[in-house]
Amino acid sequence: MAHGPDKGLSRWLFTTNHKDIGSMYLWFSFLMFLVGGVMALIIRAELFEPGMQIVDPNFFNQMTTMHGLIMVFGAVMPAFVGLANWMVPLMIGAPDMALPRMNNWSFWILPFAFAMLGSTLFMEGGAPNFGWTFYAPLSTTYAPPSVTFFIFAVHIMGASSIMGSINIIATILNMRAPGMTLMKMPLFVWTWLITAYLLIAVMPVLAGVVTMMLMDIHFGTAFFDAAGGGDPVLFQHIFWFFGHPEVYIMILPAFGVVSAILPTFARKPLFGYSSMVYATAAIAFLSFIVWAHHMFTVGMPLFAELVFMYATMLIAVPTGVKVFNWVATMWKGSMTFETPMLFAIAFVILFTIGGFSGLMLAIAPVDFQYHDTYFVVAHFHYVLVPGAIFSITAGVYYWLPKWCGHMYNEVLGKTHFWLAFAGLNITFFPMHFSGLAGMPRRIPDYHDLFADWNMISSIGAFLFGAAQILFLYIVIRTIVSGRKATQEVWEGSHGLEWTVPSPAPYHTFDTPPEVK
Amino acid sequence: MLSNTKKLLGTPLLASLLVLLLPALAGASEWRLNMTQGVTEVSQEVYSLHMIIFWICTVIGVVVFGAMFYTMIMHRKSKGAKAANFHHSTQVEIIWTVIPSLILIAMAVPATSTLKKIYDTDDADMSVLVTGYQWKWKYEYLGEDLSFFSNLSTPQSQIYEGEARGENYLLEVDNPLVIPAGKKVKFLVTAQDVIHSWWVPDLAVKRDAIPGYVHEAWTRVDKEGIYRGQCAELCGKDHGFMPIEVHVRSQSDYNEWLTQEKAKAAEIAALTQKTFSFDELMAEGEAVYQRACAACHGPGGEGGVGPAIIKSKVATGPIDIHIDVIVNGITGTMMQAFGEQLNEVEAAAVITYQRNGFNNNMGDEIQPIDVYNFKQGN
Known part of the structure; x- marks a missing residue:
């Protein structure tokens, strides 16, 4: 049997094994999560009280920009790809991903992309400082020279995402075990299938818009330069045509993770499986026709405002269906509250709160007051932190025993949960208030009117940051010295991934399992 | 281990709620929680829309979270709950698709009418061209031959050197925009360099200032007073330092101010x-x-x-x-x-x-x- 892993570094450099690549994705994203988190803490430290104390405004803008880019493209997206790499083949009874060499490549270009992006911090003129949404012309004519490196980094990230998506689609459509029909697939597989299509649809749009920027900056075009006949609003339309599906790219796989965890610990099947699938597809479709709700104040005609307002409000319907289905899944179950369950329940509650503020933001006339304030910051952090981050964390606790064969320490896990839960709410809930009180986002200094809530937010942020260090400790401790996990791991677990030993052998499902 | 679970679920939740509530209980007026009602018809309509949608969300939240907490408390294994096995009900799915849709339609109606009002810039009594620059605003009174720049007037020493902050720290300018009370004022909003956004919360006016575009907004303020706002679109280094100050004065005070400003401008031209x-x-x-x-x-x-x-x-x-x-x-x-x-x-x-x-x-x-x-x- 020459089928074991290579020894040493070459195992990780040349591996085509979905488990190895999944692990690398997850570790990489955790590293990025810490880097992006440190940037967030620099922001929160400066905002702890009014006056400029720690950084200058230009560096502050670099931090908000890099924090956003790193969290979106470096932490959340690779983490979900990592989970997909590990779990999709195990869940559908496939021996590996369909395109293993491409899998290796799509991971290994990522560290280069982020090394390049990070290196801009040390360049003359500093890192990108125009916000993660990089609106032209601030990001073209008025950008620091490092913007070119930013553009190239985005190209590489996009290539990585597209290859990852092709791989996931090819795997799901071609490599399911006999009997695993589409409507028998676990919801995590479904949500990732739909996410992968979204990625393939919109990453080229992102690549297009940054290429147009590149042209404007270096080759004398004027796509976004009004003085040359171009249109700065065009940039926003293209960006958000990518950007809105992108936010669902970061949340649909989360729906899948939570839909796996809730039934396990409620010891009851997922309620409304097929309506969950249709709701996911509906959300994905709607994500393409709501982009301009990010642009209610750019001066679109009344008719366009109305169309985008109605379409946006419509998203509440399939999203509501999902939440109701999760509650119905828990209803009359026989629940226990291990760490993954705590994170999953917090996901449902806090994501719903983020959904409420999203509904409020959808009302265009009111959005004139909310837009570009801390209310928006509160909103998207409520959908992304308890949404994406909590679901990833829940997934790690849920599947870690399968990956490494050891159980994590339940008391430590719960401590992590409560610290993160408290930290998150102390950080982000007050942002609703500072935003409603009139504090614009992306400002390094503010009037005393906003001082109290900002101080609370900053305290919460450091608590949330500390909780993640505990998470790192728990994971390492589990891998090194946790007690042995059983094959099923959880009492209520269902699905093919729980039919292989813990830890999952290097190669699984060499002969496909039968699915009844 | 299960009793342990229960303990861990209860106490920290309470503790974290307390941490959230304590400042709210102890605080004075500085702990502002809500949106301003503002001083215009539109801003008050916007505020009431905000409150309606807020209460709708609150009610839905109470129902959904109520059901969740009920089931989390009642249907736990440690209490001997046996799992039911239902997993599907088309009827229920239809109900919770239709009800939210109806709520949304009910919400869309008043929202549409307020939006129409915001867009109705016809029949203005006067117009001001507002131009965003890095990092200042320019106001040009159309037909009056008067224009000036409006810069942050907070001293750098308060921002960077920890000097005691003034009452209107970062929200004060050298030359405020002055408009007459009770008149419909149209703003034509544009920018010279990058995108800015002209926002005064009390007027519920927020319009992106975009190079190459001139967008319209309007307000009618009956109450005299000073209303402050800030740029709301990241526009570079000093985005946080380009406030807006609007002075609403009676028609006669406004006329007097206008005469004075024109005289000042003539003096400067003479220099x-x-x-x-x-x-x-x-x-x-x-x-x-x-x-x-x-x-x-x-x-x-x-x-x-x-x-x-x-x-x-x-x-x-x-x-x-x-x-x-x-x-x-x-x-x-x-x-x-x-x-x-x-x-x-x-x-x-x-x-x-x-x-x-x-x-x-x-x-x-x-x-x-x-x-x-x-x-x-x-």
């Missing part, structure tokens, strides 16, 4: 003919430099997001190129055209100051009339 001493130019130049140049080129000319003035090629090169750079800017870079932002006296002063301050010691000077002639193409 263009005057010859200033070198020291006068240097003193005025330093003030202008700190207001208009320091943000990018550094308070001591050491450079920042823009190049240093100390020993710069422009400041130590031919004087007519220096005038050109100040008046017309440098296309394709962050260097703006200051020809409109600075009057002739200010431009002459700041050029003289840049050439002779910062140890550049060029020993030359220019007069306002030189700048005037340059602008005329002479």
